[in-house]
Amino acid sequence: MSSTYHDVDARRRYEQNLRKAQIEDLLGLIRGQNTSLVKFEEVAQRLKARQEVGRRLEQVPLDKIVGSVGRYHDFTRAFLPRPNVNQHRWARLDAALNGLESVPPVELYKIGDVYFVRDGNHRVSVAKANGLDSIEAYVT
Numbered sequence: 001m002s003s004t005y006h007d008v009d010a011r012r013r014y015e016q017n018l019r020k021a022q023i024e025d026l027l028g029l030i031r032g033q034n035t036s037l038v039k040f041e042e043v044a045q046r047l048k049a050r051q052e053v054g055r056r057l058e059q060v061p062l063d064k065i066v067g068s069v070g071r072y073h074d075f076t077r078a079f080l081p082r083p084n085v086n087q088h089r090w091a092r093l094d095a096a097l098n099g100l101e102s103v104p105p106v107e108l109y110k111i112g113d114v115y116f117v118r119d120g121n122h123r124v125s126v127a128k129a130n131g132l133d134s135i136e137a138y139v140t
Helices: 003-033 040-047 087-097 120-127
Strands: 054-061 065-068 107-110 114-119 136-140
Touching: 003 120, 040 065, 040 107, 040 114, 054 065, 054 087, 087 120, 107 120
Parallel strands: 065 114, 107 136
Antiparallel strands: 054 136, 107 114
């Protein structure tokens, strides 16, 4: 398929996911539920987590990624993009993924059985939007 097809499809997928995020946020407001990602800093502080030096490459189930380091307001808990997310960047990553281009691994912190995005929030969002079950990640 052509690059143009992937670009148009990526922009359409971004717009669909943006609408889903707006609905998720509206329902959360009505129900009194926070729909933002979990804040890594808050969890690490409460659990007195300490950073380990080791870093390994592995496949991580997307449903185990629950939060972010610093970007927790940019995506919903389902990693749907909110309006402040750069549409061009999101769509470019989506087109790359669907064009079978190489996308670098994300970087995650692991606390217990869950993960927090250090780098790669857009890649996680795009992977989820495309129905992937896991993502390649460097895990600390």
